[in-house]
Amino acid sequence: MAKHPFAFLLPLLALQACASTGTPLGQSSFAQYREQTLEWMQQHRTFQTDDHAAELEWNAPREWRPAGQPKSGILLVHGLGDSPWSFNDVGTTLAAQGFLVRTVLLPGHGTQPSDMLDVTLKQWQQVVREQTQILAKEVPKVYLGGFSTGANLALDYAYEHNEIAGLVLFSPAFRPDNTYAWVTQYIGWFKPWLAKPNDGIRPMQTPVRYLNVPTNGFAQFYRSALMAQARLKQRTYDKPVFVAITQHDSVLDTAYVLDNFNQRFSHPASRLIWYGDSPAPAAKTPRVLVRNDYLPQYRIARFSHMGLMFSPDNRLYGQDGTQRICWNGQETADMQKCLNGEQVWYSDWGHREPGKVFARLTFNPYYDWQSQVMMQVLSDAGALVKTPENVAP
Numbered sequence: 001m002a003k004h005p006f007a008f009l010l011p012l013l014a015l016q017a018c019a020s021t022g023t024p025l026g027q028s029s030f031a032q033y034r035e036q037t038l039e040w041m042q043q044h045r046t047f048q049t050d051d052h053a054a055e056l057e058w059n060a061p062r063e064w065r066p067a068g069q070p071k072s073g074i075l076l077v078h079g080l081g082d083s084p085w086s087f088n089d090v091g092t093t094l095a096a097q098g099f100l101v102r103t104v105l106l107p108g109h110g111t112q113p114s115d116m117l118d119v120t121l122k123q124w125q126q127v128v129r130e131q132t133q134i135l136a137k138e139v140p141k142v143y144l145g146g147f148s149t150g151a152n153l154a155l156d157y158a159y160e161h162n163e164i165a166g167l168v169l170f171s172p173a174f175r176p177d178n179t180y181a182w183v184t185q186y187i188g189w190f191k192p193w194l195a196k197p198n199d200g201i202r203p204m205q206t207p208v209r210y211l212n213v214p215t216n217g218f219a220q221f222y223r224s225a226l227m228a229q230a231r232l233k234q235r236t237y238d239k240p241v242f243v244a245i246t247q248h249d250s251v252l253d254t255a256y257v258l259d260n261f262n263q264r265f266s267h268p269a270s271r272l273i274w275y276g277d278s279p280a281p282a283a284k285t286p287r288v289l290v291r292n293d294y295l296p297q298y299r300i301a302r303f304s305h306m307g308l309m310f311s312p313d314n315r316l317y318g319q320d321g322t323q324r325i326c327w328n329g330q331e332t333a334d335m336q337k338c339l340n341g342e343q344v345w346y347s348d349w350g351h352r353e354p355g356k357v358f359a360r361l362t363f364n365p366y367y368d369w370q371s372q373v374m375m376q377v378l379s380d381a382g383a384l385v386k387t388p389e390n391v392a393p
Helices: 006-011 030-042 054-060 084-096 121-136 149-160 181-188 215-234 254-264 332-339 365-380
Strands: 072-077 099-103 142-147 166-169 241-246 271-275 288-293 345-347 358-360
Touching: 006 084, 030 054, 030 121, 054 084, 072 084, 072 121, 072 149, 072 166, 084 099, 084 142, 084 365, 099 121, 121 142, 121 149, 121 215, 142 149, 149 166, 149 215, 166 365, 181 215, 241 365, 254 271, 254 288, 271 365, 332 358
Parallel strands: 072 099, 072 142, 142 166, 166 241, 241 271, 271 288, 345 358
Antiparallel strands: none
């Protein structure tokens, strides 16, 4: 297979995970925001299945309400090329613990990848700002959470607004793993797509995410990372923070995330879960919890950037889910075997081993334990937490 001329960005491209000035923003309530977004998606989405209603629900801003009066609220922000489906399991878990949970759909997402050709970081910041402020009127305490690019947006708002009670960050994209990502800021005008759209090799999108995004999408991702780095340099962050990250993330500089967790997230209740080999002794503090990410009983060779948030029981991304991601940086013949439904192993993007076919890992065997750690970090902003030890996947 010929080497892609922008191969250094293909792991990011594989994640996919306002388009126009018509993208709905500026609403006064979450209900209005959701309704207008659904209308916009209905008019502009390129549907991937015959079940249009299901696709709209999977991609639209969503709310989970607890059984009783909410004790707190949390707004969750998805990553580049992704959708609110990212938080299908996390939202359910948080609501069961008394949180009013809401998600947003970042401008340029949920319809078709070309809608990201003109999107801006400011538009992404705007929807986070608007919906956080709306949520704050309805609950006594607000947390923010995010995946990848969404984690950068959550961090940015929290640094600027001290009333935010804490953060929940999955695979936070504080710094790309490749030093050439900055190029995307300057080449979009003459190369609007890094990977040619509709090339017949890969689909443009799935029912819940983009598999190809314009160069401009990567540029906004990179700018969000610069924004996060600038925030981290300003000062320490003294509210509780939960972070989950995998050593073998094909997109991020995970050592940078670990270092900043230890140095910048100062609250004693904060925890970082590191899936992979144990970090160097200096980085393995009591607040850093390490779990092995080689699980042959699940045919898992490595954990992936996107898989941390999903239960093995998730109907789309779980162990028996319907959405297998076969475009994973392997040869076309192996990708076809994956598409044909043959047995596969699971990994991050680009991992290869002789004699094995790899699909992207889209679920986390440790999900229940991870959720316990997350909830204990959020349980009391002023108290130390006791880490649960039942870790067997």
